[in-house]
Amino acid sequence: MRKIMVTLKRVVDYNVRVRIKPDGSGMATDGLKMSVNPFDEIALEEALRMRERGEAGEIAAVAIGGDECQQQLRTGLAMGADRAVLVKTDAEVQPLEAAGILLEMAKREKPDIVIMGKQAIDDDCNQTGQMLATLWGRPQATFASEVQLEGGTARVTREVDAGLEIIEVQLPAVITTDLRLNEPRYIKLPDIMKARSKPLETLAVGELGLSAVPSLKPSGYEPPAQREKGERVEDVAALVGKLRERGLVA
Amino acid sequence: MSKILVVAEHDGISLHSGVARVVSCGLAIGAESLDVAVMGQDCAAVARQAGSIAGVSQVLCLDRAENARPLAAVQAPQLAALAPRGYSHLLGPSTTFGKDLMPRVAALLGVPQVSDIMSVESERRFKRPIYAGNAVLTVEAPADHTVVATARLASWPAASEGGEAGIEEIAVDVELPAHSKWLELKTAETERPDLQSASVVVSGGRALGSADNFSMLYSLADSIGAAVGASRAAVDAGYVSNDMQVGQTGKIIAPALYFAIGISGAIQHLTGIKDAGVIVAINKDPEAPIFEVADIGLVGDLFSIVPELQAALEDS
Numbered sequence: 410m411r412k413i414m415v416t417l418k419r420v421v422d423y424n425v426r427v428r429i430k431p432d433g434s435g436m437a438t439d440g441l442k443m444s445v446n447p448f449d450e451i452a453l454e455e456a457l458r459m460r461e462r463g464e465a466g467e468i469a470a471v472a473i474g475g476d477e478c479q480q481q482l483r484t485g486l487a488m489g490a491d492r493a494v495l496v497k498t499d500a501e502v503q504p505l506e507a508a509g510i511l512l513e514m515a516k517r518e519k520p521d522i523v524i525m526g527k528q529a530i531d532d533d534c535n536q537t538g539q540m541l542a543t544l545w546g547r548p549q550a551t552f553a554s555e556v557q558l559e560g561g562t563a564r565v566t567r568e569v570d571a572g573l574e575i576i577e578v579q580l581p582a583v584i585t586t587d588l589r590l591n592e593p594r595y596i597k598l599p600d601i602m603k604a605r606s607k608p609l610e611t612l613a614v615g616e617l618g619l620s621a622v623p624s625l626k627p628s629g630y631e632p633p634a635q636r637e638k639g640e641r642v643e644d645v646a647a648l649v650g651k652l653r654e655r656g657l658v659a
Numbered sequence: 660m661s662k663i664l665v666v667a668e669h670d671g672i673s674l675h676s677g678v679a680r681v682v683s684c685g686l687a688i689g690a691e692s693l694d695v696a697v698m699g700q701d702c703a704a705v706a707r708q709a710g711s712i713a714g715v716s717q718v719l720c721l722d723r724a725e726n727a728r729p730l731a732a733v734q735a736p737q738l739a740a741l742a743p744r745g746y747s748h749l750l751g752p753s754t755t756f757g758k759d760l761m762p763r764v765a766a767l768l769g770v771p772q773v774s775d776i777m778s779v780e781s782e783r784r785f786k787r788p789i790y791a792g793n794a795v796l797t798v799e800a801p802a803d804h805t806v807v808a809t810a811r812l813a814s815w816p817a818a819s820e821g822g823e824a825g826i827e828e829i830a831v832d833v834e835l836p837a838h839s840k841w842l843e844l845k846t847a848e849t850e851r852p853d854l855q856s857a858s859v860v861v862s863g864g865r866a867l868g869s870a871d872n873f874s875m876l877y878s879l880a881d882s883i884g885a886a887v888g889a890s891r892a893a894v895d896a897g898y899v900s901n902d903m904q905v906g907q908t909g910k911i912i913a914p915a916l917y918f919a920i921g922i923s924g925a926i927q928h929l930t931g932i933k934d935a936g937v938i939v940a941i942n943k944d945p946e947a948p949i950f951e952v953a954d955i956g957l958v959g960d961l962f963s964i965v966p967e968l969q970a971a972l973e974d975s
Binding site for chain 1: 756797907967
């Protein structure tokens with residue numbers, strides 16, 4: 410039976426607007442509502458559906474970060490993951506380093522499919538899945554909106570700028586999710602209770618025997634340029650008048 | 660001074676309009692030379708188009724059967740194999756093509772990637788948006804390593820035409836994986852301008868209410884030569900196809916004129932249009948956040964306003 414590994418990144422909730430710290434040294438995330446990265450939630454949902462269709466067996470959820478990430482792993486267990494592993498580090502983890510950690514996890518877990526979000530909604534990098542696939546020497550199917558498994562292959566429909574692209578990759582493979590792959594389920598109270606008895610293992614990042622990789626140095630956070638609030642017009646004639654004034658329409 | 664290699668996105672026939680924008684980003688880094696790599700099959704025509712971009716020094720043409728369709732797993736080893744030719748920077752577009760490919764190149768080279776460069780502070784220092792554009796982060800790429808990056812297309816003007824770069828056929832000796840197979844591209848046939856390069860874009864949101872009602876926007880767009888976009892809500896509701904989505908996880912665009920029609924203006928949508936020249940918002944809710952960023956706002960029922968607007972624009 411196919412084994413699946415999914416990643417669950419802890420991020421500031423999708424609905425919360427994050428601001429920069431007054432001294433510009435970073436983002437003010439203290440006390441904000443934290444959630445599973447929405448794209449990772451879609452990844453786990455896809456894994457659960459594969460298992461429900463009888464296409465997959467065990468689902469392991471992996472998070473990287475501090476102890477607080479156990480919350481997101483518990484959410485994943487409540488959704489239906491079988492077990493969870495927290496790779497513990499208090500340092501900032503960038504995509505290349507995350508991919509290196511996930512590579513070690515892939516060697517340990519030996520999944521047939523790794524499903525992860527196409528990007529995290531905090532750093533918006535959109536890199537880790539591709540980097541993991543590369544380091545692992547395996548194919549990738551990014552921005553997936555449909556996944557069909559058949560034997561040792563996955564046929565994946567990808568959301569690309571020109572439309573929908575279909576590729577076929579041999580397993581093991583890394584699949585990254587786009588928004589329309591599925592709609593994640595809501596968690597019911599009994600599932601939360603049940604999740605408490607599911608295994609959640611913690612590993613220190615040092616135990617994985619990783620070597621340091623070069624990283625990007627952040628050197629300042631600033632607010633984006635704000636657009637000036639414009640004017641209201643009363644009717645279509647006034648709107649067209651303004652557009653003609655500016656030479657935007659004939 | 661930097662030696663830059665830009666990877667060309669193309670469909671086998673035409674060069675993607677974003678390539679000239681990535682070239683602008685490369686030139687801003689301060690290029691001693693800037694080459695463009697075209698990976699494809701029978702791609703001489705695309706290579707010529709790349710060579711006509713002003714500022715391009717040389718076009719490297721990697722013509723082989725495996726490159727007939729773009730597969731990141733197949734292209735990345737070829738691009739990585741070009742890096743030792745003295746390139747300090749490898750740049751791609753921040754499109755689905757570039758986002759798929761460049762992290763794979765970075766991982767092969769063992770270096771981090773800078774995503775979505777919006778401005779260049781120095782050879783290795785760049786600004787990029789995070790948190791759906793709620794903040795701008797300055798990052799510095801490590802010294803003594805190749806810089807691998809994608810350029811946020813909406814932040815860069817297209818480099819002009821008029822270049823006369825030579826074309827060099829290159830064969831790189833790398834083993835290409837056989838674990839990925841390209842099968843099909845389903846693309847909506849349209850005569851309308853490309854969403855990412857159009858100077859006028861008409862976008863619709865959930866308030867349109869149905870796929871049929873979008874025909875109203877197509878009609879308006881066609882009367883003024885505009886491209887048509889949509890909010891995530893409209894795509895999720897099935898009114899239009901995914902390739903029309905504008906926003907954080909869709910396309911980031913910078914038209915001279917943008918019509919947001921029946922779009923409330925979630926931050927994830929606004930991040931896709933903040934570089935537009937003039938934003939016009941039409942919405943029945945006067946409190947909609949779209950009015951906070953719109954240059955010209957009109958409160959009212961889009962179903963009466965849109966036909967009236969089209970008639971007024973045609974009446975000239």
